Amino acid sequence: MTMLEVNGLCKAFTIHHLNKTIPAVDEIQFSVHAGEFLGIIGKSGSGKSTILKSIYRTYLSNAGQIIYDSKQFGKIDLIQASEREIIFLRKNEIGYVSQFLNVMPRTTCRELVQNALLEMGETKETARIETEKALSYFEMDEGLWDSYPNTFSGGEKLRLNIAMATVKKPRLLLLDEPTASLDQQSKWKVREMIEKLKQQGTTLVGIFHDIEFMEGLCDKVFDMKSNEMSVVLEGVPHES
Amino acid sequence: MSETPILQVKHLQKQFGTGCPHCLDKESVYVEKNYCTSCGTVHAVRDVSFDLYPGEVLGIVGESGSGKSTMLQGLYFDSDMTAGEVYINQPGLAGHNVLNLSSQQKRYIRNHVYGMVYQNPVHGLKMNFSSIGNIAEKMIAAGNRHVGSMEKRGEELLENVHIPLRRRKEEPQNFSGGMQQRVQIAKALSNNPPILFLDEVTTGLDLSVQASVLDLIKQIQRELHISMVVVSHDLAVIRMLADRSIVMLNGEIIEKGLTDQILEDPQHEYTQQLVYSLL
Numbered sequence: 001m002t003m004l005e006v007n008g009l010c011k012a013f014t015i016h017h018l019n020k021t022i023p024a025v026d027e028i029q030f031s032v033h034a035g036e037f038l039g040i041i042g043k044s045g046s047g048k049s050t051i052l053k054s055i056y057r058t059y060l061s062n063a064g065q066i067i068y069d070s071k072q073f074g075k076i077d078l079i080q081a082s083e084r085e086i087i088f089l090r091k092n093e094i095g096y097v098s099q100f101l102n103v104m105p106r107t108t109c110r111e112l113v114q115n116a117l118l119e120m121g122e123t124k125e126t127a128r129i130e131t132e133k134a135l136s137y138f139e140m141d142e143g144l145w146d147s148y149p150n151t152f153s154g155g156e157k158l159r160l161n162i163a164m165a166t167v168k169k170p171r172l173l174l175l176d177e178p179t180a181s182l183d184q185q186s187k188w189k190v191r192e193m194i195e196k197l198k199q200q201g202t203t204l205v206g207i208f209h210d211i212e213f214m215e216g217l218c219d220k221v222f223d224m225k226s227n228e229m230s231v232v233l234e235g236v237p238h239e240s
Numbered sequence: 241m242s243e244t245p246i247l248q249v250k251h252l253q254k255q256f257g258t259g260c261p262h263c264l265d266k267e268s269v270y271v272e273k274n275y276c277t278s279c280g281t282v283h284a285v286r287d288v289s290f291d292l293y294p295g296e297v298l299g300i301v302g303e304s305g306s307g308k309s310t311m312l313q314g315l316y317f318d319s320d321m322t323a324g325e326v327y328i329n330q331p332g333l334a335g336h337n338v339l340n341l342s343s344q345q346k347r348y349i350r351n352h353v354y355g356m357v358y359q360n361p362v363h364g365l366k367m368n369f370s371s372i373g374n375i376a377e378k379m380i381a382a383g384n385r386h387v388g389s390m391e392k393r394g395e396e397l398l399e400n401v402h403i404p405l406r407r408r409k410e411e412p413q414n415f416s417g418g419m420q421q422r423v424q425i426a427k428a429l430s431n432n433p434p435i436l437f438l439d440e441v442t443t444g445l446d447l448s449v450q451a452s453v454l455d456l457i458k459q460i461q462r463e464l465h466i467s468m469v470v471v472s473h474d475l476a477v478i479r480m481l482a483d484r485s486i487v488m489l490n491g492e493i494i495e496k497g498l499t500d501q502i503l504e505d506p507q508h509e510y511t512q513q514l515v516y517s518l519l
Contacts (some may be wrong), residue, residue, distance in 0.1 A: 016509035057498060059505045073241070083498055084293060085241050087483045104458060104480055106451040118462060 002069065003203040004055070004172060005031040009064035011050050024050040028064070030222050030229040037194070037204040039214045042224025048207045052174045054079075055205065056096045057086045068094070071171060091119050095170035097178040101149060101157040109152075109160055110135070110145045116164045134167040138189060154181045159189075166193055173197065175206035179213060187213060244329050245291035246467050247315075247435055252288040252324035254310055254491075257281025266492075274307070274490040284310040285321070286491040292435070295465040297457075299482030299499055301475060301514070307491035308471045309359070312437050314339075315469075316356050317346045328353060330434065351382040355428030355466075359440035361420035364427065367413040371398065374412065375427045382431045397426035401456055418449030425456060429464075436460075436468045442477055454480055475518050479503060487511050 009028040014021045025047035032038045040048045053059040055066055057078055066078040071093060073085060081089075090096075103112055113134055117127035135145055138159040144152065149160055162178055175194075179187045187210070194204060194217060208214050214221075222229045262268050263276035266286060270278040274286065285307045292298050300308050314321040325337040330353055338349060350356075358364040365374050375394040384390055398408055401422035412420045421441055428436060438457065442450040458481065460466055470481050478485055478499060485502050487495040487510070495508045506512045 013505070014507070016512055053504070058500045060497070060501060060507065082241060083484050084243060084296075086498060087296075088241065102479075104454065106448075106455055115462065 001034045002031050002067075003034045003036075004069070004205065005065070005067040006051070006055070007065040007067070009051065009054060009066065010062045011047075011054055011059055012062055025054075027227065029227075030220075032203055032205060032220070034069075034203055035198055035201045036219040037198060037206065037217055038220045038222060038229075039218035040205065040207050040222045040224065041211070041214075044209075046224040048224060049176050052096070052176050052205065052207065056090070056094065056174055057081075058096075068172065092168075093171045095165040095168060095173045096176070097162055097165045097173070098176040099158060099161075099178060099180040101152075101161045103149060105150070106148055108146045109140065109149055112149070112160065113164050113167055116168055120168060130167055134163045137193070138163050139186075155183065155186055158182055159186060162190060162193070166197060169197070169200060170202060172203045172205070175204060175208070177207050177209060179208060179210065191217060243293055246294045246329050247292040247469075248325075248327040248329075249291075249315070250289050250325040250327075252285055252311060252314060252326070253283075253322045254285040254307070254314055254319070255281050255283045255322050259283075274492075283491050285314065288324075288488075288491075288493055290486055290493070290496070292467050292469060294434075294467055295461070296484065297461055297468045297470055297482045299478035299485035300469060300471045300488060301473060301478050301485060302488035303473060303514075306488040308473075308488055309439055310491075311488075312356075312439050312469065312471055316354060316437055317350060328435070347381075351378070352431055353433055353435055355431070355433035355436040357421070357424045357428050357436070357438045357441050359443055361412065361417070361424050364424040365412045365420060368411050370409045371403065371412055371415075371423045371426075372408040374423060375430050378427050378430045393430060394426075397430060398423070400429075401426045402452065416449075418445050418453065421445065421449075421453060422456070425453075425460075429460065429466075432464070434467060436466050438468060438470045440472055441470075442472070442474065450477075457481060475503065475514065487514070 006028055009025060011025050012021050012023040028051055030038065040051060042048050050059060054061045055078060061079045064079065067075055068078050070076050070089060072088065110131055113131040114127045117130055140159060144156065149157055158178060158181065165173065179190050191213065220229055220231050257280055259281045260276065260279035262270035262278040263281055270276055274283040288311055302308050313319045315326060321339055324339065326339050328338055356364065372394040375397060376390045379390045395405055395408060398405060403419060403422055412423050442453050445453060454477065461468060470478065472478055482499050485499045486493050487502060489510050495502060495511045502511060503515055506515045
């Protein structure tokens, strides 16, 4: 079953004060089946994040289609969907993790994860239990659970970010270099989590600059350089 | 998605002055920003339309003078609008343009359907009444006559907004700006209004008080599912609170969209300038 199909996606940014239009991606085409992991590779500035942000609708695409097979709405074009539909999907079906943590000030680590679940309509009790599970899983020090993330280290912020997204068990998860500043052991945890999500049927599209990390994890690779998708049989093609 | 908005605003218009043939056309050379150089009319709100859905927080951003507050005042019947329609999807009100209702019916809406938190607490509170008295005033206006239940509700609300109960009888004029703002929020919530308007509620507050007010608003939304229109010139506040936002300039809506989209992929020239200026 095709979960996500991107057809002829184009995005350019119009910068008014320079009177200029800067092309970001052109005619992107790929598809991902349910439970698959598509890795996007390419040099920095080649438009990898632009693709993810276009899927999440943080960017408005100029042309093309992004057909997502939603549980709630059936097949839906994320480019044309209403804002309210996108908000619903973000709360319930599509997750996005970047390397930046952007959260309400003076909200504790525990509350942040809990709120993500409450937003979906989980009960307080379920939210409490699942939050503790998730925080222990990502080896967040218990002493940090009730403190504010502003003072967390880069790695702790990242792990909290990933916990907030994965605790909702999204159907489609977009990963924008979420492991950029993690140590090997934490990266391994994230990898384990991704494998677990895959087994549960989550579809993933991810960008990792760490090719080794993606090895054996991706089912398919989209190469920005050739604008092509290839199926990974063994390992991951190396960037030239 | 077939959802019915709880509040629909259509072609809202507010002008100060009589207008003239020159300023009917907003592209006219006589119109400078929103001011007509020919007749001196200020077009404070021009053709503003939007929908507010149940349980959502809608952000409205724009520079000072862009018409944000004028629009809110119009919605709250503080001032008459020149033209436009406003529909509220609540029992007994659906299908009526509430701007055309009698002043008695408008008062009913203010007391039962709307809550308002002004930028300046002086407008929302009686500064020389006790804090709990201020809250009771709104409940009395809504027809409550039971002192015991009003007192209980008032204390509950003050507790929710973190005002120590031992100070409940104190007048807001003795309070700090942040505390006054929180008493205002408690007052606005006293009748469980389905729609809440917040006008620059965190402006002028220090960061730590600002954080507690934001936290309070988020909590209200999460637990009471109140629909809110949050007006602010502070993009950071809007980013924290609103899923969808509207950008206003010279009385008009120039851009609307998902808040993160407006911040990361702004389309209009003015919105781009606004985002580039973000600290």
